[in-house]
Amino acid sequence: MPSKARLYAEVILPLPLFGTFTYSIPTTLEGKAAVGHRVIVPFGRKKYYTGIIESITPVAPEEFEVKDISSVLDPWPVVKHPQLKLWEWIAEYYLCTAGDVYKAAVPAGLKVESETFIELNPDYEEIPDARMTDREAIIMQSLDHNGKMTPAEISKKTGLNSIESTISSMVERRMLIIAEKLIERYRPKKETLVRLAVDRNDNEAMHKVFDAVKGAKKQEMMLITLLDNLNKRQQQQLPPEVPRQHLLEQSGLSPAILAALASKGIVEIFTREINRFNYTGTEQGELPKLSAPQSEALDSIHRMFIDKNVTLLHGVTSSGKTEIYIHLIDYILKKGSQALYLVPEIALTTQLTRRLQKVFGKRVIIYHSKFSDNERVDIWKRMLHDPSPCVVIGARSSLFLPFSRLGLVIVDEEHESSYKQFDPAPRYNARDCAIVLASMHGAKTLLGSATPAIETYYKALNGRYGLVTLSERYEGVQLPLIEIVDLNDERRRGRISGPMSARLAMMSREAVKGGEQVILFHNRRGFAPVVVCKQCGYVPKCQNCDVSLTYHRKAGEMVCHYCGATYKLPTICPACKEPAIEVYGYGTERIEEIAESSFPGARIMRMDLDTTRNKDSYLNIINDFSLGKADILVGTQMVTKGLDFERVSLVGILNADNLINFPDFRASERAFNMLEQVAGRAGRRNKRGLVIVQTSQPAHPILSYLQAHNYEGFYEHELEERRRYGYPPFTRVINIYLKHRDEDLLIKAAAGYAETLRHLFGNRILGPDEPHIARIQSLYIRKIMLKVEIQASMSKVKAILRSVYEAQMADKSLRSLVVYYDVDPM
Ligand SMILES: Nc1ncnc2c1ncn2[C@@H]1O[C@H](COP(=O)(O)OP(=O)(O)OP(=O)(O)O)[C@@H](O)[C@H]1O
Numbered sequence: 001m002p003s004k005a006r007l008y009a010e011v012i013l014p015l016p017l018f019g020t021f022t023y024s025i026p027t028t029l030e031g032k033a034a035v036g037h038r039v040i041v042p043f044g045r046k047k048y049y050t051g052i053i054e055s056i057t058p059v060a061p062e063e064f065e066v067k068d069i070s071s072v073l074d075p076w077p078v079v080k081h082p083q084l085k086l087w088e089w090i091a092e093y094y095l096c097t098a099g100d101v102y103k104a105a106v107p108a109g110l111k112v113e114s115e116t117f118i119e120l121n122p123d124y125e126e127i128p129d130a131r132m133t134d135r136e137a138i139i140m141q142s143l144d145h146n147g148k149m150t151p152a153e154i155s156k157k158t159g160l161n162s163i164e165s166t167i168s169s170m171v172e173r174r175m176l177i178i179a180e181k182l183i184e185r186y187r188p189k190k191e192t193l194v195r196l197a198v199d200r201n202d203n204e205a206m207h208k209v210f211d212a213v214k215g216a217k218k219q220e221m222m223l224i225t226l227l228d229n230l231n232k233r234q235q236q237q238l239p240p241e242v243p244r245q246h247l248l249e250q251s252g253l254s255p256a257i258l259a260a261l262a263s264k265g266i267v268e269i270f271t272r273e274i275n276r277f278n279y280t281g282t283e284q285g286e287l288p289k290l291s292a293p294q295s296e297a298l299d300s301i302h303r304m305f306i307d308k309n310v311t312l313l314h315g316v317t318s319s320g321k322t323e324i325y326i327h328l329i330d331y332i333l334k335k336g337s338q339a340l341y342l343v344p345e346i347a348l349t350t351q352l353t354r355r356l357q358k359v360f361g362k363r364v365i366i367y368h369s370k371f372s373d374n375e376r377v378d379i380w381k382r383m384l385h386d387p388s389p390c391v392v393i394g395a396r397s398s399l400f401l402p403f404s405r406l407g408l409v410i411v412d413e414e415h416e417s418s419y420k421q422f423d424p425a426p427r428y429n430a431r432d433c434a435i436v437l438a439s440m441h442g443a444k445t446l447l448g449s450a451t452p453a454i455e456t457y458y459k460a461l462n463g464r465y466g467l468v469t470l471s472e473r474y475e476g477v478q479l480p481l482i483e484i485v486d487l488n489d490e491r492r493r494g495r496i497s498g499p500m501s502a503r504l505a506m507m508s509r510e511a512v513k514g515g516e517q518v519i520l521f522h523n524r525r526g527f528a529p530v531v532v533c534k535q536c537g538y539v540p541k542c543q544n545c546d547v548s549l550t551y552h553r554k555a556g557e558m559v560c561h562y563c564g565a566t567y568k569l570p571t572i573c574p575a576c577k578e579p580a581i582e583v584y585g586y587g588t589e590r591i592e593e594i595a596e597s598s599f600p601g602a603r604i605m606r607m608d609l610d611t612t613r614n615k616d617s618y619l620n621i622i623n624d625f626s627l628g629k630a631d632i633l634v635g636t637q638m639v640t641k642g643l644d645f646e647r648v649s650l651v652g653i654l655n656a657d658n659l660i661n662f663p664d665f666r667a668s669e670r671a672f673n674m675l676e677q678v679a680g681r682a683g684r685r686n687k688r689g690l691v692i693v694q695t696s697q698p699a700h701p702i703l704s705y706l707q708a709h710n711y712e713g714f715y716e717h718e719l720e721e722r723r724r725y726g727y728p729p730f731t732r733v734i735n736i737y738l739k740h741r742d743e744d745l746l747i748k749a750a751a752g753y754a755e756t757l758r759h760l761f762g763n764r765i766l767g768p769d770e771p772h773i774a775r776i777q778s779l780y781i782r783k784i785m786l787k788v789e790i791q792a793s794m795s796k797v798k799a800i801l802r803s804v805y806e807a808q809m810a811d812k813s814l815r816s817l818v819v820y821y822d823v824d825p826m
């Protein structure tokens, strides 16, 4: 029998393993399995995963036996061509695997995976004298009672801990069997509807229907409610069906009544899948009218885009960058394309959504990680099947949505470090990926900021990017006045108690009295960042991380801000046994409390990680503050950027030292940006705002640039430092992280690794160093830094890094060493 040539698929799996995996396409699936499709494939001994087909080839792999694809999940590709190209680029550039990118890019609901279930072996015959331990008996009973369960469920049901070894011994003795089952996590949303089972225009039939409910008052009422609704819907040209819930609520009758009508064959009750994506936006409204400088800037952007793919809009805070973005988006939508509007933090989507919906109505799509997985799948599906013009507002992961005709990407606050994902891989910078994504679509990118990243401004000045400047605030409001308060001096003069100088307290009080609002910014959350024994100096640390704990009073516990582990505050010092544990310092929780007592009558709100755990909490805080339901907003960096509150006249920065003193080459840049941004929240309308900066280093150069709102000056100063010490934009930095449970082994391994690298890269290698936090989640950490000249070939550099990795890992004793890279660290 002449065998037809087979086809093979290269499949990306959601696993941290390099490369793609080859599967054969069974003849039954030929034509159905194509690039970008979701497929279920077997992997390892028993597992099944959802993979994405990256490519198809007729060339059979030589060395090994390939397995078949088990099934193809959809009749269409779930990932489109430019997206796959972006994934490839990210994996290559950020030195991670395609699987890492896949995991981050696609909502979990689209990744059906197999899960391990344990069940009783129906063929197991109890041998009369076989001994069973108590634990085994309990597990047997529970499985008999509940049917198959995952190991975790068994643990929960039986209350037994560490059951893995018990289970595996029972499996070996054939008492239990392991089954793999595919779990689909995505649940489509369903709507239950009611329609009439007979033709409403058929008088005879309708007579019979009314006869059938004669005497049954409630059924008759229900029927009339239904008919009423159907009439109304007919007038509105809507389909002849009514949501069941609506009928029940309107009639005030029970589901049993409706069921009775159904059993008499009068109505039909049926369900239908609906997209959670909410189409109920308002209709398209007016575009904002631009001021003269804004229109000029918009024209310049259009002109820049003629020969530049990327343009930087450098506009001071409250200059109306958002309004310009809105005009650009409108232009793109009218051309029939889609736009992506990236913001660095979810908090920013709330105010923006409202501003954009006013103009673009239901064409605004919001996407970020606070959406439930089901909601994310629904948005994904909508984007997949509906290529019509839309604007997506989102945090970094919205980059991965299946755009079909992207025409414009806006990266607002492009300097923000939160665009960089630090953990887990892919450690990508969404701004830089957005530029690549746009170019893959032939689209343009607009970067916007009042404080551009040094690298971005450098590229703009050198002509790589277009540059458009907007140097005045909307309606010519002056940039806020910056007043520096010297904390040391205040202490000497006894003019400070607690976290607030007398000056800041007085100005806050005055602002509130005058009906204005105040933002107090402090970049530490919790109640007190220092817990210490007064007697012996003992400081409680996280058991998993090299981090001292922060006391959270409301929760009544100490928290590790790295891994989230919580501990009880000891009353007695575990080291010296004295009851001398004290808490010091200030976090936002404590500042809120102090503000409450210092400003009696003032209404105070707090916005930080602890008060914004769920999706609506941002919205509520921002809305309430906008509506003037509070006078003072205390917050962490969340309050610093992009937010637009009309009545804020005073911003207090409680401790600028926390920002300035950071041992890393980006510290000054980060501090300047954050200070300028938070200052920019003050006095955005009408009156000039005031910013009070408390610091013990009043002469620090950053602060004088801040006082003059002199971004260019700061840039020149910082660029000189970067040049002198060989940092970006003059070099490219790749940090190589090594982690291991065993510190001694790690120290040796890191020294060896750095030595090998130094042979190849010379003095471009720095370290190994112990990072600021040298142990996280029980793993010790060392960092090696590689700085390469900007002209060097990155593909060569990366090839060398890979070969070093392979050579090092050949040493069996380093098997469990974790190695990863952070390319362009922030
Ligand atoms: N052309 C305009 N018409 C009406 N209002 C405007 C106009 N331009 C700006 N504004 C108002 O001025 C305020 C500041 O504008 P916007 O928030 O766009 O500034 P921004 O440049 O994005 O500032 P930031 O960098 O601080 O985020 C907003 O409340 C906005 O509505």
Ligand SMILES: [Zn+2]
Residues within 6 Å of the ligand: 542, 543, 544, 545, 547, 560, 561, 562, 563, 564, 565, 777
């Ligand atoms: Zn920890």
